[in-house]
Amino acid sequence: MKAMIAVAASLMLAGCASNGTVASSPAQCAKPGSDQELALNLADDMANEGRLYASLANLEGLPEDLVQVRLRKARVLRLMGRSDAEPLYKSLLGTCLAADAEHGLGQLAAARHDNASATEHLERAAKMAPTEGKIRNDLGVVYLNQRRIPQARFEFMTAMELRQSDTLAAFNMVTLLIYQDNWKQAAELANMARLSPQQIADAQARAEKIRGSADNAVTSPSNRSTEVVDASTGAVK
DSSP: OHHHHHHHHHHHHTTOOOOOOSOOOSSOOOOOOHHHHHHHHHHHHHHHTTOHHHHHHHHTTSOTTSHHHHHHHHHHHHHHTOTTHHHHHHTTTTSTTHHHHHHHHHHHHHHTTOHHHHHHHHHHHHHHOTTOHHHHHHHHHHHHHTTOHHHHHHHHHHHHHHOTTOOHHHHHHHHHHHHTTOHHHHHHHHHHTTOOHHHHHHHHHHHHHHHHHHHHHHHOTTOOOOOOOOGGGTSOO
16 A cells, blocks of 8 residues: 555656644534444444345434434435435534535536535535545545546555555556546555556546546536536445
8 A cells, every 4th residue: 555655756747736533613413422432333333234224224213313323324315326315414404514514515416417516515524524534435426527627646655554454546547547537646546555447447437437438528518518428426325
């Protein structure tokens, strides 16, 4: 991993723009009881395994006045594609989990291909929780979707250094490098991050899709909408 960071440092020298859930938050979260903590952890495990309905069923047995319960419900409902995730996230604004709420609202906006709203929410989340790698990665994804390359590079570099055991930001950085036709550095980073051949192929496909949307915007000036990459392919669930 030190080698991976060394490659990352060389990428910064090659042209990176200078420019969580540990956060500067408005309040300290009240700690759930031990039984509640166990139930929350069980719900997390189920959601991570894709058992969203079972996760939601476990959460429904917990008091909704706990912000930790509302946050997990919002995430599960978002992954289910249900519209009632948004009001739950909004109910957390101004609480000790405000950064997570902004992150979730940004993910919802990105899924709707609303880059402007996604950027606003994720930039606020990053200011509240500047050391949360998941937020920095997702903000980079939205910047990349908008072809704001220096900003995307900065966020991916930050996420890579904050979450050295997670290869998702490296995958996104490889996508960016391929988009720029910088195959040498893309190959070096993919090797250091130990990305699989399938991940490299996926990164290439995403880069080509982003490049294609840029070409369409140039050749079809009457079409002002920008095609974006689905945030679920490069953002944290």
